[in-house]
Amino acid sequence: MRQEEEIREADGLVEPGARATIDDVARIANVSTATVSRTLARPELVSEETRRRVMEVVESTGYRPNALARALRTRAAQAVIVLVPDFGNPFYTEIVRGMERRASASDYAVLMGNTESDPERERSYMRLLLDRRADGLLLLSGRLPEGCPADGPARPPIVFVSEDLPGCEVPLVRIDNPAAAEMAVRYLIDLGHRRIGHVAGPPGRILSPERHAGYRQALEAVQIPYDPALVVAADFTFKGGRAAARRLLDLPEPPTALFCANDESAMGALRAARDKGLRVPEDLSVIGFDDIQLAEISDPPLTTVRQPRAEMGAKAMDVLIRTIEGEALSGLDIVMPVELVVRGSTSSWRPR
């Protein structure tokens, strides 16, 4: 304390190195702290003259309000937490980019948490929320962290992205997975394919049955009988996709086209084809889902379903911020449009 006294104030200025507080500014500008606060937060309440004088001092002292003190007072941290299950996964990075964009537009800080689906880590990020260091939560994992009040007034502002938790009134930004999958498979059908395999997602993820449903829907729409042998579950990884595709290609009557539940497993399928000496797309068509960066540089480049990831992220952040700021958006369900991106991994097939 004593030290502070010494540092401050030779003749009305603040010693460099010491941080100016609102009191410093007030004193130097010869107004009350209330006026300084008002000048910054609601300039219209302050006279032209005073405002000028205060702003001048703010400039010269380099004064920046202490966000902690402000948050304590206003009970708003101006920060949100984004919980990503695996941020090494390129699927998420683009979403987060969109989120950051929207957040910074409203001056919210983004605290990104990489949980690796580890309950312990989820809990540790939840703490930030309970600590009041963040105002809301963006969840990309389709599940609530342990220790998070699921409903009732104690539930903090939350928005789900891409995957949701069924039976939970949390706003959700997503795509229509069945419809998107159906579109992809129909494209293969339109190319002439009749025997179409599906490298599915892991059973634990809600996305898997949804995309599988779209696959099945597309077949049924054109009277192609559904053959369970043509569906092999993988786990959204390269390795899993490779193994699953291998099983499909080893079938006595192998598929001529593969619909993969995501791009990464589609990469695996591409490799499986090469392993077997099959050419893509001449001998086998492959279609993915997501349109991650890798899809463009793979060999051949991957035909896939593009999710508007950045827009989804921005939209989700928008909903979250509005929720934090008081709007009641509980049941919101926002469905974003997808797009089929045709590249080199698919080609037409003459039915035999």
Place this chain on the structure above:
Amino acid sequence: MRQEEEIREADGLVEPGARATIDDVARIANVSTATVSRTLARPELVSEETRRRVMEVVESTGYRPNALARALRTRAAQAVIVLVPDFGNPFYTEIVRGMERRASASDYAVLMGNTESDPERERSYMRLLLDRRADGLLLLSGRLPEGCPADGPARPPIVFVSEDLPGCEVPLVRIDNPAAAEMAVRYLIDLGHRRIGHVAGPPGRILSPERHAGYRQALEAVQIPYDPALVVAADFTFKGGRAAARRLLDLPEPPTALFCANDESAMGALRAARDKGLRVPEDLSVIGFDDIQLAEISDPPLTTVRQPRAEMGAKAMDVLIRTIEGEALSGLDIVMPVELVVRGSTSSWRPR
């Protein structure tokens, strides 16, 4: 205010939904707030009996200290900022993982900022620091954000990782790039290669000349004359690597092996080889740098120099936290060991 009064306290308990404060705990446990605070921070100063009683109430109320208030008082946010130039880049994710591990061990929150090398975004993260919402800065970009005091007492705790800013007394955690590059190239030489090309990094990054120096060093050690025509600068991307490698392979007397400044450009080189109908490693050996995940699943899998990324991240976080907590580690320069990972993209060559 009035509302709060109503919510609290029927017969000594806190209404669910309302958050317990230290006052609630104190009142219910029949002690002062000071005692509650002590019980939590320095239990040894409190009598057995009191401690038990307080802890009981803490449990039953679910009391958690408000981190903001604490930070305001103690002037320590228990949070650090990690600035990543591009978190879509797999090179960084593993480093950040290591950082998170070390941070959570000391109960620090990690605020990850994705700057995309945009000064505006850098500035916005710097604000968090000046706002007192974070205690220190971890920089992976080899440059200070604009508006960051580079030296003097006003400089916040900072640690550089992987790349540093020459002429700056900031602690640094890194590898020995020239030595690592030399090791890689020597490996190629030992395999019998004599004509070795270098897909270099962009001139703007300090890593580029360092790895180039190692390349040159290895050649000179065995009297292979340095040929500038065998060095083409790329930009650490797939596309750049592909173009650079193409130029090298189009040379009248093309190299039999390529040392690429990072894995991503090595992937591009692999593709360039395939574009030309060259087999790897039979016709061309390729070696990368970093050992990102992709290196393992590429076709063929990539021989590369592994950086201990997670360890580097953890170490850097360790240094940062210790700096924050008062140790004077200014000039520190920590060099981590690398390792050559031999996979399928390299093979021996009979000199002609």
Place this chain on the structure above:
DNA sequence: TTGTATGCGTTATCAT
């Protein structure tokens, strides 16, 4: 339009 005074939830200082 401006100032005074109080409180946000802690921790630290000083008594007791």
Place this chain on the structure above:
DNA sequence: ATGATAACGCATACAA
């Protein structure tokens, strides 16, 4: 060993 009490830096209700 414990309790009063004063900051921490800001925002706001209320008074002027």
